[in-house]
Amino acid sequence: MSSPNLAIPHIAAGQNQKEVTANDAFNKIDGRITSTLGKSWQTGDGLTWTLTTAEFQSNARFFADGTPDGDITLSIPAVRAPFLCRNATSFNMLVTTGSGTETVTLAPGDHALIYATGQNTLYAVGQTGDAASALADLTDVSAPSLVNGDFLRFDGTNWANQSAGIYSRTLLPFKGVLLRRSTNYVIPSSGAYTAIPWETASYDTDSFWDGGSPSRLTVPAGVTRVRLMANLEWQTSPTNQLIEIRKNGASVLGGGSFIVRGDSGYSNQMRNITSAVMEVAAGDYFELMVYVGSSAEVKNLDRTWICLEVVETTDQQAPSLDIGFTKTSTPSAGETLHSQIFTRAAVLPVGLTGSQAYADVTATAATSLDLQKNGVSFGSIDFAIGSNVGGFTNVSEVSFAAGDRLSVIAPNPADATLADLTIAMSATLGS
CATH class of the missing domain: 2.60.120.40 (Jelly Rolls)
Structure with a gap:
């Protein structure tokens, strides 16, 4: 005989060597409370991880990492128990029952405490976004992009990094x-x-x-x-x-x-x-x-x-952010001259005010370098015929979130002579 959910062995009446059964039960309880079972995906692996009943009954935490080719699925058996789950991959992790009628989705980096009813129903508690795993997750904190040196200020409802005093993200200029x-x-x-x-x-x-x-x-x-x-x-x-x-x-x-x-x-x-x-x-x-x-x-x-x-x-001065790169020789047609991914929010102002562009070798014809956000054009860096100094065009402020990509693309066809570029774009850290 064993327990109905985790199959922990019972001690029978008059059983010999009761300590063997008791120790087995203790070990299984210990594992169910503390043990972790993980899976590390490799490119080309199947995208479903199906737990056996024994695996689910013997572990408290299930951990996924590696490099799968897409969203992965963790399929659990019909056993009633709470468990911890962590998704350390770059794709979504779908936690589901064997029948697939109930699903909890963990985004990349999410972790959650999930309760399985044993009847194809799951309840997630503490999933990132539903609970406070960091300061910014608290319901009374409205500070999505905290940076080093921020001061939080309480307005009666929320704490936010929009300090109204002389200190904010940086020291405000004297007035x-x-x-x-x-x-x-x-x-x-x-x-x-x-x-x-x-x-x-x-x-x-x-x-x-x-x-x-x-x-x-x-x-x-x-x-x-x-x-x-x-x-x-x-x-x-x-x-x-x-x-x-x-x-x-x-x-x-x-x-x-x-x-x-x-x-x-x-x-x-x-x-x-x-x-x-x-x-x-x-x-x-x-x-x-x-x-x-x-x-x-x-x-x-x-x-x-x-x-x-x-x-x-009431205002604050956001810290500046300079984005610079160089290109020696003449760009080839459609060449990516610069590409970067943002780790925090940033803003490029209208007309890229304060930015600078210079070409040691001037263009034969009017030439524009394409500015792109996540592959979509939003502006340009423009060189007139015979001019060393370039200008900037973007008609509206462009905001980048963490994970967004900025690219600078050479024209196609390429200019015959434009070469040896030095570019510095002036931005500010966003909020």
């Missing part, structure tokens, strides 16, 4: 503005705050300042948090001073302010003010406001200035 006075400026004792008008930009990365509104530093689209600092040097100091950084014409939490009273008779004083990091939206503007108890004059020296520093933006 900000620094303004100064070129001439002295007299502030009258008017009983009201006066906005300091600025005259010269030392730097202005994103058009924060417009001379038509000289007192304002205006936030462009995409900026979400900023910090401001300012410094004043008086030519003649007022009796009382109230200085404040204002947002959209009003006091704001974190704007920074100070008051000085009773400074009459002093000159050449300096005042410095700093804001907190403040949330902003496109179109918000900041001004340095000054209230004086008596007429005063601000110097135009380097010590009178205001600056705005961007702390956070």
Whole structure:
């Protein structure tokens, strides 16, 4: 007698040498929990792997690798049991019952825990895509193409590698503005705050300042948090001073302010003010406001200035990716000059902006090298008659996923003289 599913031997009543039967049972249970049975395909092998009842009952895990000619099938007997399955081939693996009425498909690289009911029904648990075998598999992670150095940011629903801070995949370029006075400026004792008008930009990365509104530093689209600092040097100091950084014409939490009273008779004083990091939206503007108890004059020296520093933006700068190759001598008709497969997502911009092409020997006739994605043309590298420098044509952005192929194909017929090519295409890593 034996167990109904895994045929583990039973000990009979009054049986001699019970330890033999018991040890056989223990060994079979041990194998069923821990043992692996694998098959390594070779080119030309049949595509079906049929497990015997004994093989299925004696192993916990079934592993397929090698180089089959197409999709493979693992056929299991009608035995009720859970088992692990791993597909390490480059084709799909179809796990099926003997009757073929139920199938679980494992894509290349998939692994799964499968439960067989013994009645032509299979249930897969933990198959890649259904469960978390990696960080990006988690249901609250939306980061399909993680790269070294990524920061994940939680938006209340998902974690994603679309960081909005100064750190993303790479350090974002600095954004900000620094303004100064070129001439002295007299502030009258008017009983009201006066906005300091600025005259010269030392730097202005994103058009924060417009001379038509000289007192304002205006936030462009995409900026979400900023910090401001300012410094004043008086030519003649007022009796009382109230200085404040204002947002959209009003006091704001974190704007920074100070008051000085009773400074009459002093000159050449300096005042410095700093804001907190403040949330902003496109179109918000900041001004340095000054209230004086008596007429005063601000110097135009380097010590009178205001600056705005961007702390956070909604965008990120994807790392660059250069794709380069050379071809010595004259290409033959239809020759593949370059071919590569991508290991991660990448994007070629419209017109391949930033790309370069050069031929040491110029073309006799206008010549175009064909750019292909997975064998389909999407653009060209163009050399005019007698020109060493080539241009690039692609009318729309082209995205490549991991596994996609980029090829550069010489024309057919070939140009008689075009030769010794050096090509560098500028791309970015995708997301």
